[in-house]
Structures are given as C-alpha cells and as structure tokens.
Amino acid sequence: MSAEPATLDGAAVDLSVTGMTCAACATRIERHLNRSEGITASVNYATERARITIDPTLLREHGLDSVIDDCVATVIGVGYGASRSDHDDTTHSDRRLTDLRGRLVVAAVLGTPVLALSMISPLQFDGWQWVTLALALPVSTWSAWPFHNAMWRNLRHGQATMDTLVSVGVSAATLWSLWALLATDAGDIGMTMSMSLDGGDGTPHIYLEVASTVVAFILGGRYFEARAKRRAGEALRALLDLGVDQVTRREADGRLVEVDIADLGVGDEFLVRPGDRVATDGEVVEGTSEIDMSLLTGESLPVPVTVSDRVMGAAVNTTGLLVVRATAVGAATQLAQMARMVNEAQSGKAPVQRLADRVSAVFVPIVIALASVTIIAWMLIDGSVEKSFSAGVAVLIIACPCALGLATPTALLVGTGRGARLGILIRGPEVLEATRRVDTLVLDKTGTVTTGMMAVVEVRVSPGGDRDRLLSVAASVESGSTHPIARAITAATPEPIAGATEVIEHPGVGVEGTVDGRRILVGRARDTGVSPSWGRADVTVVEVSADGVVLGWIALADELKDSSLSAVTAARAAGLEPVLASGDRAEVVDEVADRLGIERRLAGVMPADKLTLVRDLSAEGRVVAMVGDGVNDAAALAAADLGLAMGSGTDVAIAAADITLVRDDLGAVVDAIRLSRRTLRTIRVNLFWAFGYNVAAIPLAMTGQLSPLVAGAAMGLSSVFVVSNSLRLRRFR
Amino acid sequence: MVLSVPGMTCGHCEAAVTTEVSTLDGVSAVLVDLDAKTVTVTGTSLDRERIVAAIDEAGFDVG
Numbered sequence: 001m002s003a004e005p006a007t008l009d010g011a012a013v014d015l016s017v018t019g020m021t022c023a024a025c026a027t028r029i030e031r032h033l034n035r036s037e038g039i040t041a042s043v044n045y046a047t048e049r050a051r052i053t054i055d056p057t058l059l060r061e062h063g064l065d066s067v068i069d070d071c072v073a074t075v076i077g078v079g080y081g082a083s084r085s086d087h088d089d090t091t092h093s094d095r096r097l098t099d100l101r102g103r104l105v106v107a108a109v110l111g112t113p114v115l116a117l118s119m120i121s122p123l124q125f126d127g128w129q130w131v132t133l134a135l136a137l138p139v140s141t142w143s144a145w146p147f148h149n150a151m152w153r154n155l156r157h158g159q160a161t162m163d164t165l166v167s168v169g170v171s172a173a174t175l176w177s178l179w180a181l182l183a184t185d186a187g188d189i190g191m192t193m194s195m196s197l198d199g200g201d202g203t204p205h206i207y208l209e210v211a212s213t214v215v216a217f218i219l220g221g222r223y224f225e226a227r228a229k230r231r232a233g234e235a236l237r238a239l240l241d242l243g244v245d246q247v248t249r250r251e252a253d254g255r256l257v258e259v260d261i262a263d264l265g266v267g268d269e270f271l272v273r274p275g276d277r278v279a280t281d282g283e284v285v286e287g288t289s290e291i292d293m294s295l296l297t298g299e300s301l302p303v304p305v306t307v308s309d310r311v312m313g314a315a316v317n318t319t320g321l322l323v324v325r326a327t328a329v330g331a332a333t334q335l336a337q338m339a340r341m342v343n344e345a346q347s348g349k350a351p352v353q354r355l356a357d358r359v360s361a362v363f364v365p366i367v368i369a370l371a372s373v374t375i376i377a378w379m380l381i382d383g384s385v386e387k388s389f390s391a392g393v394a395v396l397i398i399a400c401p402c403a404l405g406l407a408t409p410t411a412l413l414v415g416t417g418r419g420a421r422l423g424i425l426i427r428g429p430e431v432l433e434a435t436r437r438v439d440t441l442v443l444d445k446t447g448t449v450t451t452g453m454m455a456v457v458e459v460r461v462s463p464g465g466d467r468d469r470l471l472s473v474a475a476s477v478e479s480g481s482t483h484p485i486a487r488a489i490t491a492a493t494p495e496p497i498a499g500a501t502e503v504i505e506h507p508g509v510g511v512e513g514t515v516d517g518r519r520i521l522v523g524r525a526r527d528t529g530v531s532p533s534w535g536r537a538d539v540t541v542v543e544v545s546a547d548g549v550v551l552g553w554i555a556l557a558d559e560l561k562d563s564s565l566s567a568v569t570a571a572r573a574a575g576l577e578p579v580l581a582s583g584d585r586a587e588v589v590d591e592v593a594d595r596l597g598i599e600r601r602l603a604g605v606m607p608a609d610k611l612t613l614v615r616d617l618s619a620e621g622r623v624v625a626m627v628g629d630g631v632n633d634a635a636a637l638a639a640a641d642l643g644l645a646m647g648s649g650t651d652v653a654i655a656a657a658d659i660t661l662v663r664d665d666l667g668a669v670v671d672a673i674r675l676s677r678r679t680l681r682t683i684r685v686n687l688f689w690a691f692g693y694n695v696a697a698i699p700l701a702m703t704g705q706l707s708p709l710v711a712g713a714a715m716g717l718s719s720v721f722v723v724s725n726s727l728r729l730r731r732f733r
Numbered sequence: 734m735v736l737s738v739p740g741m742t743c744g745h746c747e748a749a750v751t752t753e754v755s756t757l758d759g760v761s762a763v764l765v766d767l768d769a770k771t772v773t774v775t776g777t778s779l780d781r782e783r784i785v786a787a788i789d790e791a792g793f794d795v796g
Contacts, residue, residue: 079749
C-alpha cells in the first residue's frame, strides 16, 4: 500500500497504527484525526491501519508529507503509535541492518591491525601498544555498544544472555588493558608482548586484540543473520491485496453507481460481473453463477451459487452476473477475520529463547562466580592485588568465546544455502533454531497431496458409443471455457478439437453447444439411476448427451501426486505422524486418506478449523509442521511450529510459511524437516565446542597461567571447529 | 457525578477517559467502572458540560 499520487483530487494514505487494544481505540483515533480540517480518516482495528483521505485544498497548501506528519503526531498524541505503512517494516529492519553494518565495518577495519600487532612480535614498533589502544577503544565501546546496551537492559530484569557474556568479556579485557597500560610498565615505550606460554615476566598482559576480535566476530554473525531474517506482515499484506477497492452499487431505483468499498453498507446491493472478485460477504439476490471459493476452502473447483446462497468477499465469480446484498462489511467480513487470524497466529508465536542465550543464562553466573572465587582465592593465598585481579579478569575474558557468535549464524547460513539447492527456500532461518523436534505433519489435501488440478480419470460410454468420440464432442463444447472441468476434458482429448457453435454456458449446470448439427450438453450428472458407479468417492462426474440422449459419462478427479505415497511413508520413517485436513467433502478426504494410509483426518474444515487443529495438536504436546498451499491454510501455517508452503501455492500461504518448497512433490517436505533437524543438531554441537574450548581454558585463567597466546588459540581453534562443523551441512542429502 | 459511557471496553479506554477528565479544574478523582460502563467524577464545582466535552475529547460519547 503506498500513497496514491498527490493530484488535485486529493490523496489517500495508509498509516499503520500500533497499540490499539479494542474497537473503541479505533473510534477514538478516528475522532481525533477527523477533527483536523480537510482530513477524513477511517481506522481499522483488525488490520491496524488508518486510511486518511486528504482534501485537495489542504494538500495544495501544506504538501503531502507535512499533512501526514501532522496525522502521525495526532495519533501519537492520543497515545498510540503510528507510521506511514508503505515502508514501515522495511525501514525498521533496514535501519537496524545499516547500523549493524557500520559497527561491523569499524570493528573489522580497526580490529585487524590490533590483532596483527598483538600477535606478531616483529611488527611491534616502539609505542605500538598505544596505537592498538587507540584502535581498539572505538571497537570495544562504539562497535560493542549493542552488547553493552543489552547487558544493562537484561541486568534490570536480572537476566543474563549471550550479550551479557560479550559485554562483560569485552569490558573486562578493555578495562584491564587500559589499567595495565596506564599504571604498569606494560605502557613503557619499547615493551614487546611475549608470546611465550609462561607469561611470567611480571608485566601484565594486555588483551585488546581479544576484545576487538570477539566484537568483530559476533557482530559479523549478527549481521548475516539479520540480513536473512524475514519481514513480518507480508502475509497480511498479500491477504489484504485480495480485497476489492471499487464496487458497483445498485441503488433502490435501479441505477448503478461506482463507489468506494468503504461506502458500501450492510444491506446494499452490488453487482459482481464474471471474472470479478466479490466485493464483500453477502447473499445472492439475483443471478446464477459458479464461484471460486478456494480462498475459504482451498478447493479450486467452483461452487454453483444461485439466489439466497451466501458468497464470500474476495471469492472470484466465474461465469454469470450476480447481484449480491451485502451482509457484512469492513472488519466484519470473513476476509478481515482471516487477516486477523493470520496476524494473531503470527504475533502470538512467542519468540523462543535462543539456544546461545539459554546456555548463557546458566554460564554467565557461573563465570562471574568463578572470577570472584579466583580473585578471593588469590588474595588469600598470594595477597597480591595485581595478581588476584589479573587472574580474575582473565577468567572473564577467556569465558567469552568468539565462536559463540559464529555457532548459530554459520549453521543457519549453510543450512539455508543447502536447502536452496534442494528446492527448500527457508524464509526465516531462525525457525530452524526455534523448532524443536517436529513429530506431527499436518497435510492440506488439495494442491498438497493432490495435484490441485482436475484430470479425466475414466470415461464410460453408453452401449454402442465410442470413447474418443465422446471426449471429442465434449471437448468441442467445452473448448472455450476456462472452467477446471472444461480444461481437464480438453487436455484429455486428442487434437484436433472441432469448435462448437451456439455455445451457451449454464452456470452451475453445464455447457451446451451444437456439434455436427446435434445439440450437445455437457453437465453435472443427474442422479437418474442410469449413471454407473465408479467405485471411488472422490470423482466428479459429468454427463454428455446429444439431443437429450445420454452418450456417456466422464469422471474427473484431483489425483494424488506421484510422490505423495512415498513421501507419507518417508515421513512415518522419520517419526512424523501424518494428519490430513481439507475443506473438501468427507467422502473425498476419506478416499485420499485411505489410499495414503493416514489415520487421522479432518474434512470440511474452514480456515479457523485448521488453525484450531494446529493449536489442539500443539496442546497435546506435539510439535507440528503444517504443509499447505491455499489462502485458507495461511493462519494454520503461521501458527504451526514449522509452516511449509508448496511453491505452486498462493502468495498468502507462501508469505505466512517459514519454508517454501520449490519442488512440487511432497518428498521435499520430509527433506525440509530432516534439514531443520540436522541444522538444529549442528547448532547444538557448535555451541558445545564454542564453549568447550574456552571452558577448558578457564582453569588456566584461574591459576594465573593464561596468556594471550592461550586465549587466542582457544578462540581460534573453537572458531575453526565451529565453521567446519557448520560446513558439513553442505553434504546434507 | 456519575456519567454513563457505554463505549468503554478496555483498560486503554479507561486510561484515556481518566487522563482527559483529570486535567479539568476542580476534579479531585475519576473512577471508571468498566463493567457498569460508568465514570464517577468527584471534586468541587464540577461542570457537566466540561466533563462531557473532556470525555468526548477522549473519544467517547456520554450516553
């Protein structure tokens, strides 16, 4: 949604509003906004948007930006948050990314010479240590600011995270080095740092390179992770794009007027032309047609509707002209409810505490305790304040592992990259870390385990008839239609197809046309007792007749994908219990479930039911992966622990899911889950090694044996190990 | 003085009304009952007109 061009006719702009807790809040904001002259505002609580229409006079006098700024100020003044919604999310994450990049570049550029000077003795010219200090200070203060900031924030809540560890380690290293340079002979011009293990020449060590390197490594990890993060709210936007802006209203006197959707009220009658989206929920008052309700049910086969049938806003009208009386508008429509559901499902997903933070929460207090014990013990045994603090600080420094910053991002990056090669696009890599071991797999039927397309499965002809001839006449009549059944019949018929004349479509009934002088009708099979039994429940049957005489029947079905059976077997083998859920009829769902050998099944489900199913399964203590492709799957996809969208699916489903599968076969689902498990295991192993090397060095630090060489080696080795462990994910198959 | 404000539904509404009405001269206490949808204002020399205007400012109608 962007601002419409500011023309002389005024302009309309959307603001996104945060902090509204009830419908009364929306009313309140609306009142305040409308108080300004030249502004007409309508605030939608469900979508958290305010649509502002600006009067042309006001626009000319003040300009678009200033008017919008005023509106934003008004909303904030009432006590809510507001921003231009066109680039809200983007600017926020972009700003964070730019900020991180700046800090990372400074840390890397200044940190590299610090590291080189400290580690390579021949480079140590007179006064080198003061140069490293000048280079390292901006790194451990400005570059490391996000860590320090987070540390204070956490401290107020009595918590310790990975940030705490980094901040404490960097601060200890920097302050100690600063003290050593200023107060001891480490600051003497001509001092060189011994890289020997004993470190026993009495000069306190300086650890500036440790501080700089840790900051650079961890910022690097953060940066790459932030870059890969998904943007929230995409699903909602895609869903709202399905809405209709303009509608043709039929006035009481029969006149037709084009009006804005906002001006349509409950009880108003409006026109839905063939090919149009239905503007809002309502009841058909005139006309007969077929409506594509896939939005609600996921089923692509259009549903016949006629007078007094209910239709849903955003569903697509296929063939006939309808007049519909609105029964719900705005936030009360099913589409708005679905948007709200997706939104709630997405925001209701509590952020899972990161593994690194969980480890840190335990690790940090232990380290601080150890450092204190070290200081006290040295004081008691040796009595030297300098030695006591030297050892204590060394504990803090060595406890902060470089590799910690690499453990999670490298595994996620490699896992994501490997996934992309396998046709598994991971939109939010963080889900790989957050997802516990998935044990339940909810499958949508249409378009997920089936192809989602109608295909001719069987043809039966009346005695004396001919199969090809039957298909050929049916195809002649159907060739001009885009109806899924028509397309399936045309596709099953060998070329060439003769065109029929005088073709008439009877919405909800069938198609009629003249072929070779005979009047051919292709329509839904009537239950006349003559139509044969097909031995399966999931077929749709059409009857073909010529001049009233039945020629035969064509059975069509949405067939299983070739890969579905083997994928369900593979899922079982991987310890996943499959569950089938569909908006389709129970007979059809049973047929498909039986053939796949799936026990747990649910038919006739509405979007809200799918969401409930996912929530119920979670409440049973299961970790749920959901696979779907339709708009009606979106909320469930967002709510599931792991949401997977088929690549052929709708934008809404793809935007709501964590993973998109490019390959259209179900086998990719099992691969994706296995990949997420492998990635999680890699992160765990990485964390173990990241901490492991450094933990091993803690006893050295406590006994005062730690030298920069050991510190550097511990960090270097653990980093190398972590990176190469992550790279092993590349061989995932 | 007790006023009926049917539009209030949540703590946010309550806070808004309380803030607006409290700024008026002479008001010493504002008590909102969300269940009964009432606002009880106590103080000296209270002017109903001004209180209704303040509640309107907060975004609610006095019913």
